[in-house]
Amino acid sequence: MLKFSFLTLFPELLRPFADEAIVGKARSRGLIDVELVNMRDYADNKHHKVDDTPYGGGAGMVIRVDVAQRALESLPPADEVILFSPAGQPFTQQVAEELAQRRHLVFLCGRYEGFDARTEALVTRELSIGDFVMMGGEAAAACVLEAVARLVPDVLGDAQSHEADSFSSGLLDYPEYTRPAEWQGQNVPEVLSSGNHAAIARWRRREALARTKARRPDLLHSASLSPQDSADLLELGATPAELAEWHAPEPPKPKQKRRK
Ligand SMILES: C[S@@+](CC[C@H](N)C(=O)[O-])C[C@H]1O[C@@H](n2cnc3c(N)ncnc32)[C@H](O)[C@@H]1O
Numbered sequence: 196m197l198k199f200s201f202l203t204l205f206p207e208l209l210r211p212f213a214d215e216a217i218v219g220k221a222r223s224r225g226l227i228d229v230e231l232v233n234m235r236d237y238a239d240n241k242h243h244k245v246d247d248t249p250y251g252g253g254a255g256m257v258i259r260v261d262v263a264q265r266a267l268e269s270l271p272p273a274d275e276v277i278l279f280s281p282a283g284q285p286f287t288q289q290v291a292e293e294l295a296q297r298r299h300l301v302f303l304c305g306r307y308e309g310f311d312a313r314t315e316a317l318v319t320r321e322l323s324i325g326d327f328v329m330m331g332g333e334a335a336a337a338c339v340l341e342a343v344a345r346l347v348p349d350v351l352g353d354a355q356s357h358e359a360d361s362f363s364s365g366l367l368d369y370p371e372y373t374r375p376a377e378w379q380g381q382n383v384p385e386v387l388s389s390g391n392h393a394a395i396a397r398w399r400r401r402e403a404l405a406r407t408k409a410r411r412p413d414l415l416h417s418a419s420l421s422p423q424d425s426a427d428l429l430e431l432g433a434t435p436a437e438l439a440e441w442h443a444p445e446p447p448k449p450k451q452k453r454r455k
Contacts, residue, residue, distance in 0.1 A: 196296065197347050198228040201336055202243060202266045203304040212337040223352045223425040229340070230270075234258075237265040246307055255308035263303060263314050276318040277339070279332030280309060283321030286339060288362035290322065294339070294445035295346035302339065304332030305308065359399075365418030366407040369399040378451040401427050408433060422447045 246256035274297040426446035
């Protein structure tokens, strides 16, 4: 069972993410556990003040390290204590996969100007969910919960399997369609109704390559590509120099026609 503990000043912001939808179901099935801890309960003054003015002056308030420490010490030992900060390591699918292997994750959600810098000594890593600044770490922590919980075995059924998802295979996901077969003059690609599973798999792989090349060519540097992928990428307009840059293997040699 993977346990997520959130240290926050606004536990109610996280409550729906913990209680609803697949996370809520996974909790009631005993696959994951979620605990919301109000850091204000660990302020040692009668006004439950958790923050103070910054040394050196300047706008905003800073969350006190002693409050964060007491809140952390109230929890059972964790494999990872993660502080959310725009200055953290970028959160990616690979990080989500690492975190899904752990037993207990603690998330420290900042507010105001963030935590006193000495809080870094209490954490195993800092994570950022992107190059923008939000008002608090709760939305970032909810993103990480959503991304990690779905990787825990049995949380998703086969029907929701994550293996073909964007990033899991190193590429963006292929496009999906459902009924109606025709909508405002746009038809679902014929191959998807052919019943030919090999042709469908081949079409999906090529679409995933085309999308990734068009939208996120940077991902092709670390994607695992086959010789057939290289041939498809050439057909999709990639140059041999790009293939070399992406460490793509040689495409298969065209079959020679037999002489009569
Ligand atoms: C207003 S922000 C503090 C920003 C901080 N002064 C800075 O510029 O790095 C308050 C809190 O929101 C959270 N936060 C904001 N943007 C984030 C991001 N992109 N990724 C992760 N956490 C973020 C962090 O927990 C942060 O402590």
